[in-house]
Amino acid sequence: MSERRYFHHDHPLVFRTDLGDDVKREDVCSKCKREIGKFYRFFKCSECHFCIHLGCIGQHFYTGFFQPYKTFTFHFSHEDPLVSIEEQENDETEKLVNCWGCKEQILGPGFKCFYSYCGYFLHKSCSELAHEIQHPLHPDHHMTLVTSSEALHSCSCDFCGKDLMSFFYECRDCRDFGLDIKCASLRTSKDDYHQHAFVSLPKQIQFACDNCGKESKDCGLKICGICRLLIHTTCDRFSRTIKIRFHHHFLSLTYYLHQVEERADILCEVCRRPVKKNYAGYYCQKCNYGTVHLECAAQYERGGTDESAPQNSIKYITELIDDANLAEKERGRPREIQHFSDEHDLILNDEDEEVKDDKLCDGCMHLISVPFYSCTQCNFFLHNKCAKLPKQATHRRMPHYGVFTLSPQPRSSNGVFYCILCSRYRQGFVYSADDLKYVMVDVICFAIEDVLHTDGHQHPLLLASGGIGQECKACGDPEDKRDDYFVCPNQNCNFTLGFECATLPSKARHRYDDHLLTLTFTAEDDTGEYYCLICEEERDLNHWFYYCAKCEFAAHPQCVLGKHPFIKPGKTYKIRDHEHSVTLVRKTEYSPPCGGCGSPFINEVALECVQCEQSFQAVFDRYRTIRNRSLFSETLITKKNVQSRIRLRIPETNILS
Structure with a gap:
């Protein structure tokens, strides 16, 4: 056993990996006061009962052990030293990993266990959480940061009702009050809550909550005698003011919406669903921004104390497009442009x-369709509407990303990017956030308005967020349940349209038909039998499809467009690990197989090397952290988890873009 000196203790310490006969499980670490038995790697004094965890021994003790790492740290939740992820450049950092403290994916700086086999990861922010706090929801005692393995209170968060994760704050005196780390950090003042104290009633009665409007008798009951409010115990968590990412003013909570809303029918500005005026909701006192459901406001809450409008003077993209259209109408369309x-x-x-x-x-x-601009020397084509796109713009529902700048192609070497709005790989013009260059949006998706007029539905559709889980009426895909969608405000319609289907091109071509195919929304005849002439499978009567009336050709949109319809073949790239330039080309599963792996080209695109006279698989790879997130999410998106890549697969190596 190795023996070391610790400057806080006079005797030599012996490193132990088991309790042995002289140490009990309930013995505590002399530094963190936690049980020694929680972590079996610790130091024991050879002459007294002094014990200390390996992770609590101190950074100076290990300075000679962990070279060439410049810095490392220790955390009470783990017995081994932690190394900054930013300093570790190996395959481990490229994987999708979750923070052990909050169970969310690590997208920014963090720490990992020094030992590669361990698999322990921690956000930098989680590693800096205060050990003790005093919270206004529990003012009588201090609350201590603990892990689930040492918790006395192991149920749900007393603020949001969700199950407590690995890290949370609990009262070690009461043993019956706990807050997860997110809820503990949201509120810092008693003034954030209702001005009067709610009193809990130990009874179960059937009642309609004055906050959420839901009837229940299984939930706890709280009452404010002064305001005559009866609410669920779980509805006591809504603050008096809140700031959401869709608006730059604070929203105020009111229990009497009918006093501030004169309109008969009002819709939530987030989810576009009806708001009941007899119950509580959030509204803006400074402008005409509409009402927001309590749950919608809580879901899209963001921090910050600045109530002012964004400091940039750049207009919203829709306003800039309207200005360009108006200028073109007044001055006429130029015959030649730069x-x-x-x-x-x-x-x-x-x-x-x-x-x-x-x-x-x-x-x-x-x-391409008229009117458009072209350059015969470069074989370059540009729609008139694309030529008028502003160089810089902001987005009404993404103010937290600031200004977006238009570029003719992304910064990636292969010219392919992943649009965070429609979840497709694309080439072409791209809007990138100035503050976060790898947040990239396709121009069609970026310019789409909050109110969508489509021939596929008789009423205008409103852009909404909130993930209601309804199937898209255009494709019926039950898996398309992302947070963002278009919804008909007419409640009798119950019409929902997924963002991907809302951005389908109105015209398309396919090699099985010589004419243009038109996106069609109703059945082409009344025969009752509808099939896709490409895959030869049955089509749903109510789903959208592409159709040629001259040839009576009908097909699924996915069969017509293929997997990567917005990637333009013919461009040449220089990639690593291959001596020649390669060209992006179209392939089918019936084309000669990949020259590297021998598999058919099921991905429909390939990299072709003229000198080698071979074609290789082109794989567009992205990390799943972007999938199923709100397109207006405030989560940090980094280069590592969003950059699109082309990988050329050959036997002896991995080819990166």
Whole structure:
């Protein structure tokens, strides 16, 4: 056993990996006061009963052990030293990992266990949590940060009602009050809550909560005798003021919406569902921003104390597009323009005729249609609407990302990016957040308005957030349950449209038909039998499809567009681990197999090397952290978890973009 000196203790310490006969499980660490038996790696004094965890021994003790690492730290939740992830450059840091403290994915700086086999990871912010706090919800005692393994209170959070995770604060005196680390950090003042004290009643009665409006008798009951309010115990957690990411003013809580809302029918500004005026809700006292449900406001709450409007002077994208359209109407459409995306002048084509070739707009990657601009020297095409896009803009529902800048292509070497709105891989123009360059949005998705007019529904649709879980009426996909969607405000319609289907191109081509296919929303006839002529499977009568009336050709949108419809073949790239340049080309599963792995090209795109006379699989890889997140999420998105890559697969190596 190794023997070491610790400057806080006079005797030598012996490193132990088991309790032995002289140490009991309930003996406590002399530094953190936690049980020694929780972690079996500790130091024991050879002459007295002094014990200390390996993780509590101190950084100076290990300075000679962990070279060449410049810095390392220790945390009470783990017995081994922790190394900064930013200093570790190996395959481990590229994997999707969850923080042991909050159970959320680590997207920014953090720490990992020094030993690679351990798998312990921790957010930097979680490692800096205060050991003790005094919270206004429990003012009589201090609350201590603990782990689930040493908790005395192991049920649910007394603020939000959710199950407590690995790290949380609990009162060691009462042993019956606990807060998860997120709820503990949200409120710092008693003034945030109702001005009067709610009194708990130990009775179970059937009542309608004055906060949420739901009837229940299984929940706890609280009453405010002064305001005559009867609420659920779990509804006592809503603050008097709140700030959500969709609006720059604080929203105020009112228990009497009918006193501040004169409109008969009001919709929540977040989820676009009806708000009951007889119950509580949030509203803005400084402007005409609408009402928000309590739960919607809590779901999209964000920190900050600044009530002022964003400090940049850049307008919203929809306003800038309206200004450009108005200017074009007044001055006329120019016959020749200069655009930052091409070195030559672009010539206007506005003759009302069908473009015979399958040419794509280099801005939005949709089929080109009049009016458009072109450069014959570069084989470059650009819709008129794409040519008018502003260089810089902000987004009404993404103010937390600040200003977005338009670029002719992303910073990735392969020109492919992953749009966080429609969840598709794309090429073409891209809007990137100035403060976070790898938050990238396709121009079609970025310019889409909050109110969508589509031929697929008789009423205007409103952009909403909240993840109601209803299936998309256009495709019926039950898996498309992301937080963002379009919904019809007419409650009799019950119509919901997924964001991916809302951005489908109105025209498309397929090699099985010589004509343009039109996105169609109703059945082409009344035969009662509908099939896709590409996959030969049955089509749902109520789902959208592409159709050619001349040939009576009908097909699923996914069969017509394929897996990567917005990636333009023909571009050449220089990639690592391959001596020649490669060209992005279209392939089918019936094409000659991949020259590297021998598999068919099920991904429909490939990298072709002319010199080697071979084609290789092109795999667009992204991390799952973006999937199923709100497109207006405030979560930090980093280069490692969003950058699209092309990987050339050959036997002897991994080819990176």
